[in-house]
Amino acid sequence: MSDIIKIKDDYIDKLNTENNVDKVNNIKSELFGKSGIISNEFKKLGSISVEERKKLASDLNNIKDELQNKISIKIQELETKEINLKLEREKIDVTLPERDIEIGKIHPVSQVIDEISSIFSEIGFSVEEGPDVENEYNNFTALNTPDNHPARDMHDTFYLDNNRELLLRTHTSPVQVRTMLKGKPPFKIIAPGRTYRSDSDQTHAPMFHQVEGLHIDKNINMGHLKGCLNYFIKEFFEVDKIKMRFRPSHFPFTEPSAEVDIRYEIKNGKIVIGEGDKWLEILGCGMVHPNVLKNVKVNPSKYQGYAFGIGIDRLGMLKYGINDLRAFFETDYRWLSHFGFDPLDVPSNYRGLSR
């Protein structure tokens, strides 16, 4: 028996100093293999007396447990060591640059159109569109601006034919005409899009963007117009309060007509909308002229309502502090990267108009 204890102690010592998993596994089979030392001891049990057998078996079992325990702890210990060593060797410099990120951007005009659409969608407007090339009738005549009307001088028009029948629309108002001609009242639409005037200097571009609004129903009055625009301006500029002024003006297609000014001030070189002591003109609007309604086969004694037109580029410039209108259309990679929006920044009501 003492032999066995000696063997056990030797092996425990061996295991304590052993650093190789394979060798530990060798020890394991030396001890517990088919003819291993401990296995053999157990085989011997059959040849001794019952008295002794009980005692010896118990002792042997203890020794076996102790050794097996030791072995499995040792293996685990060595394996952990080995893994850690491997991981240590595999360490990389994580401050090296990642693979290239491809950052795309949405143009400010598109972003602003989506913001505008989102705001008007909230109050029930749907989006309509019309062609960029228009005929003279839809762009002018149907809108109560007959030929020889001085108001036409305010629109420097691009023409596509010598008879001046085909032109690039000078405003988005012809979409009103198209919408009303093809449907039946009530109408509640906005129409964003490209518009064109042959005008080109620091503050004018030959192409720009407008959004038209139209709400026609039985009892829509100027109070609704004011309410709608007040709501829009507040939502768009994301301010709680906006000081706004309606000022009489004239457009051939609305009567009464108004221009809308909002208060602003310049703080630290940046424009602040809503407060201040200066007025900024931002849009034109009015009650749709009965002549226009007649032209599009809507009965003006039954239906009435308002229309408005807003310069999209200018709204974007004001909101996002862009100084130069011309830069919108010059495709400068630096400008697009700087003023563009992340494609995931989809303006919406529940997620917020902008980040």
Place this chain on the structure above:
Amino acid sequence: MKFTVDWLKNHLDTKFNNNQIIDKLTNIGLEVESFENPVSELDTFIVAKIINAKTHPNADRLKLCDVDIGSDKTIEVVCGAPNAKNGLLTVYAPPGSIIPKNQIKLSISKIRGVTSYGMLCSESELLLSNESDGIIELKNNKYANKIGEKYFKKTSEKVIDLSITPNRPDCLGVRGIARDLSAAGAGKLKINKKSNLKYRGKQNINVTIKKEKVQGCTTFGSCLIKGVTNKESPKWLKDKIKSLGQKPISAIVDITNYVMFDLNRPLHAYDADKIDNQIIVRSSSTGESFEALDNKKYILENDMCVISDRSGVLGLGGIIGGTRSGTEYSTKNILLESAYFLPRSIRKTSKQLNIDTDAKFRFERGIDPLSIKEGLIKASDLIKKICGGETSNLDVKKIENYKKTIINFDPFLFEKTTGFNVENKELIKILEKLGFKVSKNKKTLKLVVPSWRPDITQSIDIVEEIVRIKGYEHINTSEPIKTRLKPTLNYYQKLFHFLQRSVASKGYLETVTWSFTDSKINQLFKEEDEEIPIINPISSDLNVLRNSIFPNLIFYLKKNLDRGFKDISLFEIGPAFKGKNPGDQLTVIGAVRAGKVSRLSWNDKERIVDTFDVKKDVIQSLCEAGINKDDIIIDDRTPSYYHPGKSGGVYQNKNEKNAIAYFGEIHPNIIKKLDINTEGLVIFEICLDYIKESKQKIKDLKSEYKFSDFQKSERDFAFIINKNFKSQELVNIIKSSDNKLIKSVRVFDVFEGENIPEGKKSIAVNVTIQSEEKTLNENDLDNINKLIISSVESKSGAKIRS
């Protein structure tokens, strides 16, 4: 429209101060553009002090003066005045100033080799006296602390500049503005003074308005004023003319202008002695010509309204007079004209001849047809006062009588339109002050529209008058009505939105470029489309509507490459024009990608962008926008601006004419022609209009969820096949050999060259096989293998590679 508050007060009794007047004008729709002192040529002259006067190195009689003009540094001025000395306070004129005496504009000049920055002035140079011996000597006690300030005080009154909308000709005269202000409670309109002018004799130059097919004149009023002495206008009149920003000419011309701006009543004065016998108002015939007061010769076309005498055209009625009958200082007898010309005729003629005058501007918008006599009387009165002379009887020839506009106005329309109510009493008061004659007629009001308001023709115009004068601030702000009539966006608008953002999310910067482009570049991309020229382009390189988005996109790509950017991804979504009629346009995404992938990467090998980069971008974007990848077919039919061998089209149907998208390399010829310097250039385009609208909502498209848990197997095959055989077809053949069991086919290698016969290639595919009913055994798999090989070999002529 410019005027001074003083002038306004000739017509308006008001207690309002200037700011209140300004605010009121804006509130009633007469937008104030500015209210400021007119810029004066005298503003540049400033008080200065000579710090040091020394002798000019090259001229004994000249001095070199260091002059303190109130800024940080002194200025060096060469001066010939004997009295220039240290410490003298005088008047300095900087370069750019105009010297009143000789009207010469100063410039920086060298005088005897020394540069002189401006000049020190004598009294005579400033027209203050005849003293020209030396420069002005200013008194120390008065001017010592005014160095740098303007020498001349602002004597002229501040000028109000209004932007008058085209519907308000009546406010192109000061009296009309006063009337509007009085209606809005800003004061009382003064009653016109009665003239006590005595008329002597007849207007004996015969006037005829000829009957014409197109006659632009309906009334021609005139009077003769004999024995006048034309001269410079008196100061008050000159000041008025100057406040308009115009130059005084002579008393007679200034008076006619003054009346025009005062009453919005254009007049014309002829030298009566230069008129040949009679006045005939008629239509011109082609080729007639005359020299106008702007010193230009105009050659007329048919049917322009001209004032003529026996010898020919004197002037264009209501637009511009001619030099032949113009008044001069020597003029003794004048014929004064006050007429009514039809706006339409004026506009047409002035457009054809490209003339813009103050008279034209007014007649085009509509002059008060009943102001003929008033204008003649007011001007005659002033001429008599300033130039003397005898006025004849007024002669008025008419071919048409003025018809009053009468509107039966239901006051309820006001509330219905504006949403608020104004008592009838107040409403009537406003209208009467504006010049309407109001009588009650049961529920409605019978309104006679004043003759100076051609813009008012129907009830809604009356609503505008009342609300404008009452004030827009009375309109309530109602809560927005949220009722929705239909969905915000339709299918194609949503598609636009999805695709725009999908493409951007692949690393492309969105741009917006003009809808027009350079025909020379457009021609490279227009294919079969017709060119659509703009008749009046903004410049010759933006002279056609773009047939494709690429001309602009490539143009700007080049600009960015020239800026030094190498790896560029750009796209635009917008119209491409296919014809010149409304609606002949498609909504298209065009995208370009240039440069390299993984440029200067520490871990990946860099490579030039290629067709399969853009193919991924376009297919993924389409999938993200809701198009099923299994429903599209790739073909190699592409427009000619693509590289014929390295481009493809995406079709939704095999025999579809129009691809929904194209992708690939751009044709090398185009790169060469446009001189584009880049390592690689690939493009893609998506035509939104060609994508078929999915009628099903996503809730209907989600089919029953099925999956198989039985073991799947993968098998690899390599086929030797004709080089031109398309991999897409091979994959389809394999798939269709057993649609149920073959779950997916993936091409993992394509190889040509060594060990592969000429004209052939090797394609290796990995096929996933799985049953939904059982685990397939070796036998089953063998059968499928054989089936795949035999299908491919028989349908494609390929051979399995062993």
